[in-house]
Amino acid sequence: MPKVSEEHKEARREQILAGAQRAFARHGYEGATVARIEEETGLSRGAIFNYFENKEALFVSLVRRSSDRFVEIWLEHGYRALLEAIAHEDPDWLSVQVEAARRVRTDDRFREQITKLLEETEGRRRSRLERLAGVVRDDVPVEVVAHFLGTLANGFAFSRVTDDPMPDLGQLMTLIESGVSPRPA
């Protein structure tokens, strides 16, 4: 039996994620049936579920990939760059993530996958908070500042779903910076 290299596995995993994201964005969470995911990835369900436990796990991996990318942009290039990235993200992909959030309340397998994700990423969240603590005001707990910025980013993503007109990001940033910048001595 030929050995499957790590690179090959990684490429295959990426092929599945990219195709599945297209299927979810196009058809919604329910509408992205396994048959449609097969079609978009060009792979059989056997191959797909060799890499992911189930549809819920595949979707949550996509949410994680997407959110990791956004957090990376935030940490490397700042909060304005994050808003720009959200403003340029595929609104169909944002909208299926928003749509699927309710499943945390109604779908046990979905909630299980999200809980696992939150546990796995807890350490990284802590270290991000430490980085954030160095640059924002210190008269309010950094957890609250992070909540404020995360809530705004989610609300901003939500406004893409309904095609709300975008505000001027420079002016929006003026408000945000006034909110979180270190207080004058």
Add this chain to the structure above:
Amino acid sequence: MPKVSEEHKEARREQILAGAQRAFARHGYEGATVARIEEETGLSRGAIFNYFENKEALFVSLVRRSSDRFVEIWLEHGYRALLEAIAHEDPDWLSVQVEAARRVRTDDRFREQITKLLEETEGRRRSRLERLAGVVRDDVPVEVVAHFLGTLANGFAFSRVTDDPMPDLGQLMTLIESGVSPRPA
């Protein structure tokens, strides 16, 4: 034929809205079939669709009622009272509104109803902006301040859907007030 009084019509309309909201919150948008709405309202589909054009129109009326109530609280009691109201709203009802937002992109009848709602409420939005303009900073257009506050409220509602831990609202308000308060002279 007996005349149906205005009060009777109003009470019947309210009965339909209350029952339909329970059906949507419990079963999701798709899952709230006409049969389930009949069950929760105690009325026949004939009676229900005498008051509302279709399921989309009924749902959008509920969204409007909900959002009017929140805006009322905001204008009468301030932004913190709005956050408190969101923090105490039924998360299942919030989550079905979040879930349904995607329909603006995929469901023509739904988008039509939302467009009609936005047109009908445009005048009120303008007069709210004028009220807001009197109390917030004036170095950033009031439309951007309103967008900022609306985006935060939506993000906050979204965090209820996924049962995120709530931050201390007093501390959150400190950040928001720093963001939007009139600048010191």
